[in-house]
Amino acid sequence: MNSLKKHRLVRITIVYWFLLVYIVVALIFWYMELNQQNRQMYEYQLAQLHKDSPDYRSAVAEIEAAKNTKTSQYIGEGSVFLLLILVGAVFVYRATRRQFILSRQQQNFMMAITHELKTPIAVVRLNVETLQKRRLEEAQQQKLIANTLQEVNRLNTLTNNILVASQLETGAYRLNKQQINISRIATEAVRDLQNRFPQRSMDATIQPEVYMQGEDTLMQLLLNNLLDNAVKYSSRESPVKLLLKKENSHVIIQVTDEGIGIAAEEKKKVFEKFYRVGSEETRTAKGTGLGLFLSKKIVQDFKGTITITDNVPKGSIFTVRF
Ligand code: ADP
Secondary structure (H helix, E strand, O other): OOHHHHHHHHHHHHHHHHHHHHHHHHHHHHHHHHHHHHHHHHHHHHHHOOOOOOOHHHHHHHHHHHHHHHHHHHHHHHHHHHHHHHHHHHHHHHHHHHHHHHHHHHHHHHHHHHHHHHHHHHHHHHHHHHHHHOOOOHHHHHHHHHHHHHHHHHHHHHHHHHHHHHHHHHOOOOOOOEEEEHHHHHHHHHHHHHHHOOOOOEEEEEOOOOEEEEOHHHHHHHHHHHHHHHHHOOOOOOOEEEEEEEEOOEEEEEEEEOOOOOOHHHOOHHHOOOOOOOOOOOOOOOOOOOHHHHHHHHHHHOOOEEEEEEOOOOOEEEEEEO
């Protein structure tokens, strides 16, 4: 966060608390003032009475009752005001905070996305320039082409994520539900991942010919996001598992890794838009915080559920059930 914004935030916070304290103190002050006036009026009315008059006692009782009614009225109205002010203050505070967090996440998102877009473009450009300028051996050429393809795929997933996220959000995306072969999509996703990360060990158990109501592109996106994360948030040596099966007419997709895992209090938050665990300073993996937000949205659009559980001894298990 830049220091200008930080200063502005500090200023706004100070003004906010000052106003709030001022209003509450003013309310208490007014209550005391009114109460004192009430007492003075009471004493004045008492002084007006003739002690030897026959209805002196009843007159005193009447004046006292009037005083008590006034006091209860002040307390009642004052409390309602105070409550309203406090509720309003909490509301404003929370709304501003949420807005502030969102704007910070959006800023991080812009930074992340610029990076995520620029890196593959730079790599692709360099590779293609090398291929154009130099006569390379066949093996080297193939390596460069494979690397270029990998980067293009990354770009593809990223742009798809951004596009679909904004379309699903605005309702512009037209779901085209149809019978799809989810086994084929899962097999392709694993193959794709294996091509991109040949050094990673992948363990896929895919029941063949499992069909469901869905859409190819969105299911690809869902699987790619979950598998990408499993690779991204675990060490190179650890395996990534994919399980796909049909169980009691439900389609179950499970992606398991032995990576850094997700703390209990983060398990819900990771599905929020732009949310990423940790801070910009401590994070090493690149990302945008859109993948899981989108995954959840896709799963919900097809009336499914997505949950995270801890893998033993470490890592996470993402389970999708349709
Ligand atoms: P990102 O682009 O940051 O990966 P996601 O929406 O896919 O965005 O994930 C949100 C956050 O959830 C990530 O930044 C990461 O902190 C956490 N996360 C997602 N998948 C995993 C996983 N398999 N293991 C550990 N943490 C994960």
